[in-house]
Amino acid sequence: MKDLSILIPTYNDICVELVTALQQQAETLGVNYEIIVGDDGSTDQNVLMQNRSINRLSCCRVEEHPTNIGRAAIRNFLAQKAQYPWLLFVDSDMVVRHTDFLRNYVQFETNGIVCGGITVGPVQPGNLRSIYEKSCEHQHIAERRRQSPYLDFHTANVFIPHHLIQTHPFDNRFRYYGYEDVFFGRQMEKEGIPIHHIDNPLSFEVFESNETFILKTEEGLRTLRKFRDELTGYSRLLDFTSRHPILSLLIKYWHHLFGAWERKNLCSSHPSLRIFLLYRIGYFLTLK
Numbered sequence: 497m498k499d500l501s502i503l504i505p506t507y508n509d510i511c512v513e514l515v516t517a518l519q520q521q522a523e524t525l526g527v528n529y530e531i532i533v534g535d536d537g538s539t540d541q542n543v544l545m546q547n548r549s550i551n552r553l554s555c556c557r558v559e560e561h562p563t564n565i566g567r568a569a570i571r572n573f574l575a576q577k578a579q580y581p582w583l584l585f586v587d588s589d590m591v592v593r594h595t596d597f598l599r600n601y602v603q604f605e606t607n608g609i610v611c612g613g614i615t616v617g618p619v620q621p622g623n624l625r626s627i628y629e630k631s632c633e634h635q636h637i638a639e640r641r642r643q644s645p646y647l648d649f650h651t652a653n654v655f656i657p658h659h660l661i662q663t664h665p666f667d668n669r670f671r672y673y674g675y676e677d678v679f680f681g682r683q684m685e686k687e688g689i690p691i692h693h694i695d696n697p698l699s700f701e702v703f704e705s706n707e708t709f710i711l712k713t714e715e716g717l718r719t720l721r722k723f724r725d726e727l728t729g730y731s732r733l734l735d736f737t738s739r740h741p742i743l744s745l746l747i748k749y750w751h752h753l754f755g756a757w758e759r760k761n762l763c764s765s766h767p768s769l770r771i772f773l774l775y776r777i778g779y780f781l782t783l784k
Contacts, residue, residue: 498527498602500522501529503574503575503585507538509589510543518592521595525599528580532556536564572666581658581659582602587652589702590698591617591698610691611691612694612698613697614650614653615633620703622767624767629700638693642693646730647681649680653696664683667683674720681730710762717776737780748782752782
């Protein structure tokens with residue numbers, strides 16, 4: 497059994513229910529634990545007020561950073577605040593559906609990194625994020641992730657030795673949405689540090705609006721463009737564009753002509769998954 501620090505980075509997300517569920521499980525384990533929510537400069541005062549109630553729970557607290565420092569830096573910030581030898585990073589929009597979720601981690605025998613994966617809640621009609629994540633759900637099962645353990649490393653639900661984050665922190669250059677976890681997986685492969693994939697999922701059930709999701713997607717693609725040289729071989733989109741130059745050229749031309757129409761569809765109440773996949777490639781190819 498392992499003493500652990502549960503670390504939850506958040507930005508404008510209410511995570512009281514998530515923390516409560518994790519705290520209730522942690523109380524049954526017979527280990528030392530703490531749950532730290534790292535607020536990355538949230539601007540929603542209602543979110544801040546509700547999350548502060550977490551401070552009243554045993555072994556739980558909220559650390560509010562005064563400014564938004566980014567996805568990689570807030571995880572490093574949380575790791576610096578943690579006191580126990582194992583860290584469990586959990587995204588603030590996850591839902592706990594299995595009563596043995598924490599026990600599966602603290603009983604797992606390893607010195608490396610352990611990824612538990614995610615499941616996706618029921619499809620919400622008209623919600624593009626819900627439709628997209630459900631279409632990709634099969635990629636999150638452990639058997640599939642083990643085929644490319646470093647490429648399929650994600651921080652939504654991951655158990656990491658504290659000393660490893662101290663010697664190999666997340667790269668603070670990844671300030672905006674996307675790919676800080678992919679780059680970390682690349683670094684772990686370079687260092688020969690094993691990543692184990694098990695079936696110990698959290699559930700993804702809370703989805704943003706279509707317009708917000710498109711904005712996040714575009715931000716992630718700009719991140720990929722910025723770090724494309726360092727992420728070659730770790731991005732399926734980069735692999736596609738390099739392997740299919742002629743098709744990529746056609747998609748880029750299509751996006752130039754119809755990108756605005758595609759985006760209108762994706763932000764509507766009847767978004768097309770096929771158009772979304774085409775839009776992602778076209779948007780990326782038109783970035784300078």
